[in-house]
Amino acid sequence: MEQNSSKKFLLLPSLAHFLQNSLKQILFVLPLLFFIQCGVPKGEFGWTTTKMEEMDILEKHIQTITDYKMMRDDLIFSPSDTIHYVYQFSRNPGLETDFHISLNRYELDFVEIDIKKKRVEPDTLAIRDEFSLLRTGEYLIKIVYEGDTVDEVKFRVLPDEGYTQENLEQELAGDQTDEIIKYSR
Secondary structure (H helix, E strand, C coil), X not given: CHHHHHHHHHHHHHHXXXXXXXXXXXXXXXXXXXXXXXXXXXXXXXXXXXXXXXXXXXXXXXXXXXXXXXCCCCCEECCCCEEEEEEEECCCCCCCCEEEXXXXXXXXXXXXXXXXXXXXXXXXXXXXXXXXXXXXXXXXXXXXXXXXXXXXXXXXXXXXXXCCHHHHHHHHHHHCCCHXXXXXX
């Protein structure tokens, strides 16, 4: 009988050692899982265009866009396009989370020309919006949360006829506010 009880006491230290090591591993992994799930998730941009100025008021009001082409490279639009975009999050960032959508146009550097405050749509976990009547040039859209950029994408607006030397010079001259520079080209 004494041998049996001594075996029990030998098992207790090894079981305690096993539990102690297991607890250390769990306490190490648990914060990592917490940090992985924290923060705002990234997502994907989707795009489509319409000709809003060709629609009447009723058509504009009832129009629902559901088909977007998910992409972020080689984006080119026309100045006559109304550009619709969607930002689809990979997981729920929180329905009460406020995001700022910043539209920037390239001058000598990217300059903010529009900013909107948006929340994620609860049924799609996406942000949707549109831009219209954009001048030709290069643009940058940023999705911003609490001052940090979550994601961004660049696109260009080019004239329907493409760029020629003449309309490029006209655009550069039209952007100048200094009349000496404007008329010296």
